[in-house]
Amino acid sequence: MKIVLASGNKNKYREMKEAFGPLGVELIYGGDMNAPIEPEETGKDYEENALIKARAWSEALNMPALADDSGLEVFALGGAPGVHSARAAEGSDADRTEWLLSKMEGIGERSARFVSCIAIVFPDRDDPLVYEGICNGTISLKPSGSGGFGYDPIFIPAGYDKTFSELGDQVKTKISHRAMAIKGIAEMLIPVLQYYAVRTMENSRSLQEK
Numbered sequence: 543m544k545i546v547l548a549s550g551n552k553n554k555y556r557e558m559k560e561a562f563g564p565l566g567v568e569l570i571y572g573g574d575m576n577a578p579i580e581p582e583e584t585g586k587d588y589e590e591n592a593l594i595k596a597r598a599w600s601e602a603l604n605m606p607a608l609a610d611d612s613g614l615e616v617f618a619l620g621g622a623p624g625v626h627s628a629r630a631a632e633g634s635d636a637d638r639t640e641w642l643l644s645k646m647e648g649i650g651e652r653s654a655r656f657v658s659c660i661a662i663v664f665p666d667r668d669d670p671l672v673y674e675g676i677c678n679g680t681i682s683l684k685p686s687g688s689g690g691f692g693y694d695p696i697f698i699p700a701g702y703d704k705t706f707s708e709l710g711d712q713v714k715t716k717i718s719h720r721a722m723a724i725k726g727i728a729e730m731l732i733p734v735l736q737y738y739a740v741r742t743m744e745n746s747r748s749l750q751e752k
C-alpha cells in the first residue's frame with residue numbers, strides 16, 4: 543500500500559520514511575506530489591489539525607494520507623507554544639528557538655515535552671486511525687548541535703545530556719514523540735492492511751469467476 547505524507551516538511555519525512563517498510567507500506571513524500579495542499583490548521587488541538595491535514599490530502603489525491611501535527615510544550619510557560627509551535631514567533635526555526643530561550647530567561651524549571659499526533663485517513667473508510675506520542679525532556683540554556691529541525695537544538699530528551707540536534711536521527715528516530723506515535727499507529731494499521739489484502743483477494747477471485 544502507498545500512503546502519502548500530508549506535508550512538504552522534508553525533516554518529518556526523513557524521520558518517518560523507513561518506519562513503515564516492514565509493514566509493506568511505502569510512505570510517499572507529499573512534497574513530490576506536485577500538489578500544494580495547505581488546509582488552514584484551525585483545530586483546537588494536535589488531533590484536530592492532524593485530521594484536517596490527512597483528510598485534505600486524502601480527498602485531493604484519492605489515496606490514503608498520513609499527517610503529523612506536533613509541538614513543544616514547556617511546563618513553566620503553561621504548555622506554550624504547544625499547538626502554535628510552528629508559528630510561535632516570526633522568522634526561521636532559529637528565530638523561534640531564540641524567542642523561546644528569551645521567554646525562559648531566569649527560569650530554573652525547564653521541563654518540557656514534545657507531542658506528535660499522527661492521523662491516517664483512507665479515501666474509502668470512515669474511521670481514521672489516530673495515535674499520539676510523547677517525548678519528555680528539558681530545555682537547554684543555549685542552542686547546541688546542527689541536526690534536525692525546529693526546536694531540536696534546545697531540547698534535551700530525558701535520560702540524555704545532549705540536544706536532539708546533537709544526538710541526530712539515529713537516536714531521534716528511536717525515542718522521539720514522532721517515533722512513539724509511529725509505533726502506535728503502525729500497530730493500528732496492521733488489521734487495516736489485512737482488511738485491504740482480503741478485499742483485493744476477493745475482488746480478483748470474483749473477476750476470475752466472471
Ligand code: IMP
Nearest residue numbers: 610611612613614627628691692693694
Ligand atoms: P506542524 O508542522 O504544524 O505540526 O508544526 C510543528 C512545529 O512544532 C514545527 O514547526 C516545530 O517548530 C515544532 N516541532 C514539532 N516536532 C518537532 C521536532 O521533532 N523537533 C523540533 N521541533 C518540532
